[in-house]
Amino acid sequence: MLLTNLMALPLIGAAVVFALPIGRELLAKQIALVVSLATAFGAIYLGLNMSTTDGGLQYVESYQWIPAFGINWSVGVDGISAVLIVMATILVPLVMIAGWNDVENIGQGTVKGYFSLFLVLETFMVGVFAATDLFLFYVFFEAMLIPVYFLIGRFGGPQRAYAAMKFLLYSLVGGLFMLASLIGLYVASGKELGNGTFDFTALAGLNMDPATQKILFLGFFFAFAVKAPMVPFHTWLPDAAAQATPATSTLLVGVLDKVGTFGMIRYLLPIFPDASKYYAPVIIVLAVISIFYGALLAIGQTDLLRLVAFSSVSHFGFIVMGIFVMTSQGLSGSSLYMVNHGFSTGALFIVVGFLMTRRGSKYIADFGGVNKVAPVLAGVVLLAGLSSLALPGMSSFVSEFLVLVGTFAYSKTTAVIATFGIVLAAVYILWMYQRTMTGEPSNEVKETVKEISARELAAVTPLIALIIALGFVPQVALNIINPAVEQVQQYVDVQDEPAAVEGAKA
């Protein structure tokens, strides 16, 4: 019951918060924070109790939902979904602390609306990673759009309506293709098993003919590629991220986008193994393009939020590449990358938010010299940035290197090209830091930019602590990710290549 409870808790919390009368803003925030903290602790408990040897689904629950179509409320987690749930639920209370005064600052919408939307979103986030029935996954996949649509559309910047609509339409189109493939998959499973099913384990065990796989694969892939987002389906992300509050952007980029890459590793590879192998070379090329395209665009941005969004396009390129090379280092690296990217991009969005609330601008040109007036704030910006450029000693280095080494075993040329992405990452981060934090502060900066507050520190310190801790002990996560990755490799029927030198010892 743990997983269902993890979903029920924030939903009940959302209802309570929403039912509060106007005028009880502080209470609404406090309840929302306590509920999200409780959910996070529940998820951490779940993560700590995952098996380090069993790569199958754990904490499994299944109840009949629509028997006529074989649809069940089935949930369960393997190591990959478990670490993502832990990451997502840790982010929620932190973005609440970071966005504590968002509504007051924006001057529109209600506090209880804002915080209850976060809680509703949290329920769906846990659900989308925990679902083991494909129809249930689809429901969560689409349902997540609703709270985010309102979070952008109600609480966003001047162009929020445009950004929210673009985000919604883009995702809906992707979802539509997935729905078509989903129905096709149901029919295909019916042909083979007699009864159609949406059950993940049953679908992963099918022996679909490669031609059918290749068609059905595309529908899912399109939906996931939009979500992830991969070039050229990415243009909704910078708009959405630039208009939403940084708290929303953190969850949007840190968690929601992961549904795309999670879907690839959880559904595409095991259910369509032949199609995955068939399309892998093309997808890997697209991923490498994303790495460089995202990084170059990040260098070219004048808006801090768009810069972070484009850096994520580059990071997602690494994640997708690691998945489709299908080596254990690539797959485990990508799974860990999803977690690390959540923390590190979250930290970046949150600190950019701190800068924005002070200066009233998200444009790089309006800053400069912040280090002189607010050294601790500048230090936090630097740490978040270093994590984004994957500095060794931080968690993002471990995952990025695993992805690269996993890719290297698949194709040396691809890995060597992708490695040059680390130079561009240094450019977009350090140039941003140079333009915003160094130099002599302007009068506006001197007047408006105050040192980081205790509340703000409380929001980012846990993230930075996690980033550094996971840089040295990534095994905490890898120990439960590895068996799940082995399981995925078994589904696809791939093995790692042994070292070139015979009898080399590990």
Add this chain to the structure above:
Amino acid sequence: MISALIGLPLAGATILLLGGRRTNAWGHYLAVLMSASSFFVGVSLFSKMLGLEGEERALHQHLFDWIAVGTFNVPFALHLDQLSIAFVLLITGVGTLIHVYSIGYMEHDENRRKFFAYLNLFVAAMLLLVLANNYLLLYVGWEGVGLASYLLISFWQHKPSAAVAGKKAFVVNRVGDVGLSIAVMLMFVTFGSVTFEGVAEAATKADQQTVTWIGLALLLAACGKSAQFPLQSWLLDAMEGPTPVSALIHAATMVTAGVYLIVRAHAIFDLSETARTAVVVIGAITLLLGAYIGTAKDDIKKGLAGSTMSQIGYMILAAGLGPVGYVFAIFHLLTHGMFKAGLFLGAGSVMHGMHDDVNMRHYGALRGFMKVTYVTFGLGFLAIIGIPPFAGFWSKDEIIHAAFGQSTVIGLATLIGAGVTAFYMTRMMTMTFFGEARWEDGVHPHESSNVMTIPMIVLAFGSVFGGLLMLFVGDIEHWLEPVVGFAKPEHHVSNTTLIPITLAVVLAGASYAWFKYGRRPVPVVAPTEVSLLTRAARADAYGDALNEAVFMRPGQHLTRSLTFFDAKGIDGVVNGLAAGIGGLSARTRKTQTGYARNYAAYMLGGAALIAFILYLVRL
């Protein structure tokens, strides 16, 4: 015990950074204490090592399993052997002296605590670099020192030039890091291991080409960190950092990490003639290029930076000679660490007395006003140009000797380099301490305080006796032999012929400089009517111009056009699609007028169309 070496300075950095302003009053003392304690731990480990036989001297400490996925298994483990202990003593010894010096140098800086925190962080990262037992953990130290270097170069962040220089150093180093990444990946897929031991054991079984590629990738990494051609351009800009930083990081320790990497990976280079040749060529080019740049600099720190490039070129060249040169690369690295740190601290002391002016054309006649600085700098000068029995003589002579043993061309390069070194160092010495005073108004040169001069005196002892002690008492050749191997050169050139020739070249270079700058007045403003060669040297041999033309400007164009393409191209298509659908529905909506007569007309038209089609089909 080994982990304490790293742990102490790391704790210092953490306390100072997290402690904030509360630690302002005593922070610098804590940093000195941490660095000094690490040094004493190093000394005690060293003395323990002395009591053991060659093969048994290596110590190993496995801390925990760091990354394990499939067969990719990387421990967090430390390894202390004869090679790493030499670095430990250099890093913590010179490091502690520079910590002490900085107490005086940074006395009036409002961010002194942060400065000491970064210095401690640097020492910790550098120790991790030389104590890691595998290439991936080395990478953590490798970029860790890069981070410390970035933070310290741009320490005076309010100066845009400092902020730019820090970023440049980091980005150029990242190009080198690509090489290190590729090397580690190649090692893993080839040998199934990334530990020094595992790679060394399996190296002989791999095919020649792979080994060569690993060697070249490691060389790229070394070029970045050690400012070797073609990644040298960042080092001159790095002089924006406070002078103690230049002494510790950009002269004595961090920039020599490339030499450490190549010597540590000797198992790879031993097997690949091609990779070794590439290393020698890069070293030879850089040793001449750096010395050449050094001849035209008026900025005392940039002159020394060119010299550092050049001296590391010697070390890289020696490392490329294989077992003939490894020990001498390290030997020169150690002597250079002492005399170059001393020279930089001397330069800092001069700047301190001259209102932070770095232009040597504004110096002159300082020998009477800054006696300690004059004497210690002078001893460092004698050491670097290679006058016997000073430290640099022994180590540089061994390299020149080994180079001639390999090939006459390479030998000549090292010989010419020695002459040019004598020229630019004599030029620096005379422009600063001799001739007439060319001081700016209001400058009253004075000797620095004891806290600064004592470290200079200690390092001067190193400049005088360092070479002798290591060669004759320490027996450095045999000390390092169990780790890196040692061989005599094949074609032996007698030292009795070589030493007089080298000394003659050195004296020629020095006298020419004395004749040009010591005997004639030095213009206060640099002459503009100079030869093309001088102009090129002043412009750092156009290294930056090349980088800008080849990478920066095309990169900026690419970024700009991609940004435009993304907004108008990709997003244009998306928005165009949306607008198209919107327009189409707006138009079709117009047909829905609500008037019965319109609908009747559509029905009539539709019916007529169907009838027409039926008519056509029947035909």
